[in-house]
Amino acid sequence: MHRVKVRVVEDALDANNTIARANRDDFDRNGVTVVNLMSAPGAGKTTLLERALGGLSVRAGVLEGDVQGSLDADRLAGLHLPVVQLNTGNGFGGECHLDANMVRSALPSLPLEDIDLLIIENVGNLVCPAEFRVGEDVRIMVSSVAEGEDKPLKYPLMFRACELVVLNKIDLLPYIDFDMDKWAARLEAVHPGVHTMLVSARTGEGVDGLRDWLAALPERRLVEA
Amino acid sequence: MHRVKVRVVEDALDANNTIARANRDDFDRNGVTVVNLMSAPGAGKTTLLERALGGLSVRAGVLEGDVQGSLDADRLAGLHLPVVQLNTGNGFGGECHLDANMVRSALPSLPLEDIDLLIIENVGNLVCPAEFRVGEDVRIMVSSVAEGEDKPLKYPLMFRACELVVLNKIDLLPYIDFDMDKWAARLEAVHPGVHTMLVSARTGEGVDGLRDWLAALPERRLVEA
Numbered sequence: 001m002h003r004v005k006v007r008v009v010e011d012a013l014d015a016n017n018t019i020a021r022a023n024r025d026d027f028d029r030n031g032v033t034v035v036n037l038m039s040a041p042g043a044g045k046t047t048l049l050e051r052a053l054g055g056l057s058v059r060a061g062v063l064e065g066d067v068q069g070s071l072d073a074d075r076l077a078g079l080h081l082p083v084v085q086l087n088t089g090n091g092f093g094g095e096c097h098l099d100a101n102m103v104r105s106a107l108p109s110l111p112l113e114d115i116d117l118l119i120i121e122n123v124g125n126l127v128c129p130a131e132f133r134v135g136e137d138v139r140i141m142v143s144s145v146a147e148g149e150d151k152p153l154k155y156p157l158m159f160r161a162c163e164l165v166v167l168n169k170i171d172l173l174p175y176i177d178f179d180m181d182k183w184a185a186r187l188e189a190v191h192p193g194v195h196t197m198l199v200s201a202r203t204g205e206g207v208d209g210l211r212d213w214l215a216a217l218p219e220r221r222l223v224e225a
Numbered sequence: 226m227h228r229v230k231v232r233v234v235e236d237a238l239d240a241n242n243t244i245a246r247a248n249r250d251d252f253d254r255n256g257v258t259v260v261n262l263m264s265a266p267g268a269g270k271t272t273l274l275e276r277a278l279g280g281l282s283v284r285a286g287v288l289e290g291d292v293q294g295s296l297d298a299d300r301l302a303g304l305h306l307p308v309v310q311l312n313t314g315n316g317f318g319g320e321c322h323l324d325a326n327m328v329r330s331a332l333p334s335l336p337l338e339d340i341d342l343l344i345i346e347n348v349g350n351l352v353c354p355a356e357f358r359v360g361e362d363v364r365i366m367v368s369s370v371a372e373g374e375d376k377p378l379k380y381p382l383m384f385r386a387c388e389l390v391v392l393n394k395i396d397l398l399p400y401i402d403f404d405m406d407k408w409a410a411r412l413e414a415v416h417p418g419v420h421t422m423l424v425s426a427r428t429g430e431g432v433d434g435l436r437d438w439l440a441a442l443p444e445r446r447l448v449e450a
Contacts, residue, residue, distance in 0.1 A: 040266040041351045041380065042372025067352060067382075071375050094382065096321055096352035124379070125350055126266045127292060127321035146371035146394065147267025150296050154349070155266065157292075157319065169371065175400050177427070202402070 016132050019100035023107065023135025030112035033218045034120060036136035038158065040151075041124030043144040044168040046072040047201040049119060052211045053079050058218050061115040063106055065123045067094035072121065084109045088123060097128035100135060116218045126155040130162075137221055138162075144169040146176060149183035156190040164195045166210060171200040241357050244325035248332065248360025255337035258443045259345060261361035263383065265376075266349030268369040269393040271297040272426040274344060277436045278304050283443050286340040288331055290348050292319035297346065309334045313348060322353035325360060341443045351380040355387075362446055363387075369394040371401060374408035381415040389420045391435060396425040 027034050039045050046064075053060050053076075061082040064073040073085035086106045088095035095102070103120060110118070120136065122129040130139075139162040143151055146169055152159045159165060165187060173180075187194065197213070199206030252259050264270050271289075278285050278301075286307040289298040298310035311331045313320035320327070328345060335343070345361060347354040355364075364387040368376055371394055377384045384390060390412060398405075412419065422438070424431030 040349070041376060042265060042369070066379055068380075069378050071378060094352055096350060123352070124265070125321060125352060127319055127348070127350060128353075144267070144371060146369060146397070151266060153294050153296060154291055155293075172371070172397065172400060175397060 016100045019104055020133040020135045023100055023104055026107060026112065027118070027135060027137075030115070031218075032112050032115050032118050033221045034118045034134075034136040034138075035214070035217070036120050036122060036129075036134055036139045037142070038122045038126075038129045038139065038162070039124060039142035040126045040144070040147055043124070043142045043147065044201045045121050045124070045142050046075055048142060048166065048168060048199070048207070048210065049076060049121065050079065051201050051204060051207045052214060053081060053119070056117070056211055057215045058116040059114060060117045060119060060214075061110055063103065063110065063118060063120045065098040065102070065121055067096075067123060082111050082115065096123055096125045097132055098122050098134055099132045103134040117214060119214075126151070126158045130158040130160075138164070138217065140164045140166060142166045142168050145172055145178045145183075149179050149186065152183070152186040152190045159187060159194070160191045162191075162194070164197065164213065165191075166197045166199055168199055168201055170198050170205065171203045241325045244329055245358040245360045248325055248329055251332060251337065252343070252360060252362075255340070256443075257337050257340050257343050258446045259343045259359075259361040259363075260439070260442065261345050261347060261354075261359055261364045262367070263347045263351075263354045263364065263387070264349060264367035265351045265369070265372055268349070268367045268372065269426045270346050270349070270367050271300055273367060273391065273393060273424070273432070273435070274301060274346065275304065276426050276429060276432045277439060278306060278344070281342075281436055282440045283341040284339060285342045285344060285439075286335055288328065288335065288343060288345045290323040290327070290346055292321075292348060307336050307340065321348055321350045322357055323347050323359055324357040328359040342439060344439075351376070351383045355383040355385075363389070363442065365389045365391060367391045367393050370397055370403045374404050374411065377408070377411040377415045384412060384419070385416045387416075387419070389422065389438065390416075391422045391424055393424055393426055395423050395430065396428045 064085045068089040070085040073083045076083045084106050141162040289310045293314040295310040298308045301308045366387040
């Protein structure tokens with residue numbers, strides 16, 4: 001029974017990669033650089049975007065993935081950027097991740113020709129989102145210090161699958177037991193040399209660095225192409 | 226293609242429920258009350274167990290579900306209870322939840338005849354764990370105030386599927402923006418009347434209440450049977 005299950009999943013992944021490539025072609029045709037933004041529930045992805053996308057020097061858009069509701073998209077509406085909500089709640093309990101086909105279904109709602117940088121905010125989850133490419137150029141994961149210093153070891157694929165790890169809520173460090181050296185060593189163990197930023201979306205500390213990093217992505221992509 | 230996908234998932238769920246029932250029969254035969262403990266990554270399930278299971282008046286055991294590693298099981302070893310680690314990392318990125326068959330595979334490693342209360346600590350995830358019964362009597366979910374007050378609306382199935390919602394890390398309330406009334410109203414909207422406890426696993430505040438609630442479960446189960 002296990003063998004059958006694995007086979008089905010592999011077929012699904014292959015279909016996913018085919019559609020991800022089609023998404024990527026559409027993004028390329030429109031000159032859009034795409035970020036897949038992932039984290040556990042409540043790590044602060046949306047608050048970070050509220051902070052980092054304001055005053056961004058490139059034209060950004062956001063695709064919000066959630067099981068249900070449009071709370072996050074509503075919060076971002078104030079930024080006056082194109083924001084599209086994508087709900088995964090069809091079926092029984094809802095999908096715990098975005099896949100390429102879901103993203104593809106949202107593309108007609110996005111003005112790709114008016115966007116340089118598209119942020120796809122994935123469903124809050126540290127496992128499955130890392131397994132499904134959606135056509136992105138880079139992957140960013142956000143981890144909150146409140147989640148604890150053991151997360152890189154417990155969810156290694158997620159920490160390994162990304163190009164940038166943003167450690168958020170550092171304003172809480174004085175009030176919790178979080179050993180930064182231990183966290184950094186564990187991250188290094190699962191993803192040697194990965195780029196890391198320490199930020200507080202609440203106070204704004206470190207967000208300028210993230211904004212600059214995001215703004216440089218479209219140019220970097222042109223150089224690499 | 227969507228229709229096919231839904232059918233496959235329903236078949237899988239049926240198989241899961243069949244095995245969950247078999248697990249339940251084994252638990253019943255041995256007089257074991259079973260708790261399915263769920264939360265997002267880093268909400269504090271293991272720290273809560275470290276606090277609540279010490280000095281518990283019934284004989285407890287723990288089944289630790291993680292994608293990879295045995296960090297949590299190692300932490301609980303100091304409690305001198307039967308602790309079994311169950312890793313879901315087979316296949317590609319690992320399963321994001323426990324299902325009845327995984328739990329069944331661990332049963333031979335557990336001394337069920339010496340346990341009154343078995344805590345199954347699920348994989349940290351607010352979506353899929355709520356969709357898979359494993360043979361439990363009750364479900365507890367833990368949410369951390371650091372995750373924000375919007376979580377009941379964003380992950381309604383999880384908050385609806387449990388009998389007890391434990392709001393953890395209340396020691397952080399002075400340092401974050403968390404509107405308790407708003408959270409409570411949102412929880413009430415998705416799961417009217419659900420029992421709630423406010424605790425801090427770090428300081429111990431409120432943990433006595435959780436310990437008493439857990440200790441009363443085996444007796445309550447006998448009364449209901």
